[in-house]
Amino acid sequence: MSGTVLEVEGLTRRFGSVVANEQVRLRVRAGEVVGLLGHNGAGKTTLVSQVVGLLRPDSGSIRVADVNAIADPATARRCVALQAQAQAPIDGLTPRAAIEIAGRLRGMSATDARAAARTLADELDIREWFDRRATPDGGGLSGGVRRLTAFAMAAVAPVPLVILDEPTNDVDAARRRLLWQTVRRLGDDGAGVLLVTHNVVEAERVVDELVVLDRGRVVAAGSPSQLRGASDHDLRLELSLHPDGADPSEFPADVPIPIARRVRAGRRVLLTLGAADAEAAVAWATTLRSDGRIEGYALAPATLEDVYLAVTTSAAASAATTTKEAADV
Amino acid sequence: MYESITSAPPARVPAGVPPRTGLWTTYGSLLRWTMAQIGVMLPLFIVVQALLAAGIIIGFGFLIPDIDTPAARFLSTGAPTVLLMVIGFVMVPQGVAQARTSGTFTYMRALPVPRPLLLLSDLTVWLAVALPGIPVAMVVAQLRYGFSYTFDWPVLVAASVLAAVMAAAVGYAIAVLLPPLLAQLITQVLVFFVMLFSPITFPASQLPEWFQAVHDVLPFRPAADLLRAGLLSGGHGVHWQDFAVLLVWCALGFAISVRALVRRA
Numbered sequence: 001m002s003g004t005v006l007e008v009e010g011l012t013r014r015f016g017s018v019v020a021n022e023q024v025r026l027r028v029r030a031g032e033v034v035g036l037l038g039h040n041g042a043g044k045t046t047l048v049s050q051v052v053g054l055l056r057p058d059s060g061s062i063r064v065a066d067v068n069a070i071a072d073p074a075t076a077r078r079c080v081a082l083q084a085q086a087q088a089p090i091d092g093l094t095p096r097a098a099i100e101i102a103g104r105l106r107g108m109s110a111t112d113a114r115a116a117a118r119t120l121a122d123e124l125d126i127r128e129w130f131d132r133r134a135t136p137d138g139g140g141l142s143g144g145v146r147r148l149t150a151f152a153m154a155a156v157a158p159v160p161l162v163i164l165d166e167p168t169n170d171v172d173a174a175r176r177r178l179l180w181q182t183v184r185r186l187g188d189d190g191a192g193v194l195l196v197t198h199n200v201v202e203a204e205r206v207v208d209e210l211v212v213l214d215r216g217r218v219v220a221a222g223s224p225s226q227l228r229g230a231s232d233h234d235l236r237l238e239l240s241l242h243p244d245g246a247d248p249s250e251f252p253a254d255v256p257i258p259i260a261r262r263v264r265a266g267r268r269v270l271l272t273l274g275a276a277d278a279e280a281a282v283a284w285a286t287t288l289r290s291d292g293r294i295e296g297y298a299l300a301p302a303t304l305e306d307v308y309l310a311v312t313t314s315a316a317a318s319a320a321t322t323t324k325e326a327a328d329v
Numbered sequence: 330m331y332e333s334i335t336s337a338p339p340a341r342v343p344a345g346v347p348p349r350t351g352l353w354t355t356y357g358s359l360l361r362w363t364m365a366q367i368g369v370m371l372p373l374f375i376v377v378q379a380l381l382a383a384g385i386i387i388g389f390g391f392l393i394p395d396i397d398t399p400a401a402r403f404l405s406t407g408a409p410t411v412l413l414m415v416i417g418f419v420m421v422p423q424g425v426a427q428a429r430t431s432g433t434f435t436y437m438r439a440l441p442v443p444r445p446l447l448l449l450s451d452l453t454v455w456l457a458v459a460l461p462g463i464p465v466a467m468v469v470a471q472l473r474y475g476f477s478y479t480f481d482w483p484v485l486v487a488a489s490v491l492a493a494v495m496a497a498a499v500g501y502a503i504a505v506l507l508p509p510l511l512a513q514l515i516t517q518v519l520v521f522f523v524m525l526f527s528p529i530t531f532p533a534s535q536l537p538e539w540f541q542a543v544h545d546v547l548p549f550r551p552a553a554d555l556l557r558a559g560l561l562s563g564g565h566g567v568h569w570q571d572f573a574v575l576l577v578w579c580a581l582g583f584a585i586s587v588r589a590l591v592r593r594a
Contacts, residue, residue: 082439105441191342
């Protein structure tokens with residue numbers, strides 16, 4: 001069961017002059033959870049739409065469970081269960097009926113579909129609403145229960161590839177954890193899971209592999225620890241700036257410790273530093289705070305979010321530079 | 330000492346492409362799904378059809394002072410056709426346009442089912458919504474003018490089903506062909522065309538000749554004549570070319586709709 005269930009090579013798709021996907025390369029093996037990360041508009045949903053045959057790529061190849069998804073999209077769709085980013089259309093149905101129908105459409109017998117729906121409802125702790133009808137205009141069931149139902153509809157039948165597009169939107173913290181457990185279970189059952197999200201912190205806990213997409217390109221790929229790199233023991237110093245306050249780390253000369261990476265995200269500045277410099281870093285940050293130059297600080301082990309912000313921000317910066325150079329010519 | 334090694338349980342997911350689900354199972358499941366979505370509105374649709382029938386049969390009656398029995402008959406036997414056309418050319422496109430805007434249309438297209446079945450299940454449900462309009466219109470006419478019908482059942486059943494399916498298929502095609510907002514606008518225009526400019530509730534002989542010729546190829550007059558022949562057997566003959574016109578429009582609606590469902594942007 002080490003087969004590849006999704007193999008994307010050199011995938012390019014444009015909308016007019018906008019390049020939504022450019023030479024994307026991606027692989028999901030059976031039993032593996034792969035996270036596809038990226039900002040809004042990075043091209044994640046465009047990629048998914050091509051895998052399930054809603055969009056035709058300009059060039060490149062897509063193979064799902066060894067089926068050429070571009071030449072034979074109908075067969076490829078049988079191999080994919082998709083939880084779309086939009087809510088599933090379940091108005092007029094109960095979660096039980098919706099999950100059972102999803103199972104039946106994938107060829108499960110009525111008995112199997114019923115049993116699988118019950119199991120998932122228990123796993124996701126939605127038995128309370130299991131027989132409540134969703135009514136039009138968002139009535140009957142909350143957004144979270146609708147989302148969990150849509151997830152269960154994608155997870156009910158055994159398929160080679162499960163694609164989840166932002167599955168935890170609207171879902172409460174406790175049930176998010178249950179959902180991630182089920183995602184992990186799908187992988188352990190032998191399915192390949194492609195998890196599309198912009199939530200790096202959540203993704204880090206469940207994925208085996210990560211692909212970071214930025215402006216349609218793959219800017220980083222690998223396992224979480226590979227992506228964190230050799231600096232797995234690095235620390236992250238997070239400075240919270242005052243509104244409109246100056247960034248004390250703006251000029252490297254002002255910082256008394258060596259900084260491996262500096263990323264600014266709004267009023268937060270994330271500095272990556274070696275574990276040996278922790279004491280000096282805390283002393284510096286404490287002084288900054290007592291001088292009133294920052295609102296607060298936190299020191300923690302470096303996370304994947306730092307890496308993610310670094311690769312997407314640097315790509316943006318280099319893109320900006322490129323544009324400027326092009327304009328200068 | 331050996332450590333015991335527990336191997337992972339056998340994978341639940343079989344390798345390779347899952348087998349194709351039977352067409353009847355797929356159709357049945359889709360029907361259940363679509364029925365739940367549109368079906369909750371079914372009582373409302375029947376009330377709307379009753380009101381519309383009353384509007385045509387009673388309201389149009391006011392336009393004609395001292396209405397005689399033949400005119401009342403013509404009006405009353407045209408009302409069911411107007412209802413079928415309104416469901417197919419107005420309600421269906423609005424439903425589909427809404428499904429496109431809300432993402433439901435895309436969601437359904439991503440399902441592991443042959444996409445033409447999506448159209449078939451939708452049309453089946455719209456047929457179930459549209460057909461009650463015929464008895465509803467007949468009851469209203471009976472209450473207002475109190476005359477009796479002479480049914481030609483085979484013609485009535487064939488004409489009703491064909492007209493309803495044709496209208497829904499063409500309505501579906503309008504909604505997938507045009508941007509949602511434009512589709513909704515067109516349907517509003519079509520209502521007026523069906524009610525006021527189509528020889529459904531009045532005889533075609535009242536129209537100028539060139540317009541009669543236009544209505545020979547449009548589906549409205551043929552649908553109305555066939556339904557009338559089913560409701561009042563004897564008085565109005567069945568013209569087979571009317572069936573042909575409806576079949577051609579039906580095929581056109583199907584072809585455009587299926588193409589839009591199957592096609593990748």
